[in-house]
Amino acid sequence: MNKFLFFFSGLFFFLFRISNAADVARLEKKTISVGTGSVIQANDEVEISYTLWINDKKIETKKNFRLKLEEKKIIPGLYQAIVGSKKGDKIIFNVPPELGYGARAEGEVPPNSNLKYELEIK
Secondary structure (H helix, E strand, O other), X not given: OHHHHHHHHHHHHHHHHHHOHHHHOOOEEEEEXXXXXXXXXXXXXXXEEEEEEEOOEEEEXXXXXXXXXXXXXXXXXXXXXXXXXXXXXXXXXXXXXXXXXXXXXXXXXXXXXXXXXXXXXX
8 A cells, every 4th residue: 555655646746847847947048238128027018139049050030029928828938038127138048948849849949959049128
């Protein structure tokens, strides 16, 4: 009986850890220029310009892109990097797969990719 309970408590802990992997993953963010605007809040609409790299290869550059910061609509790493920043900030951040697209491919982004963004909040 004790082995049975031990097995299921271990299985529960393992599944709990997997389900919370995105909560444990860390976003590496560096502010290279501090803006003077207001602090960005959840659900704000912002205008950004960014460049995205994967494995030191430039994948995409967008200028004056409008984005609504809805937590469930964009990748968690992008959401975490922008919310709490200021308008006018220029930031560089690395998004681990757990906070990016995870095991799925998305356009030119292969599964389990580490993403690097250089982003300016307008």
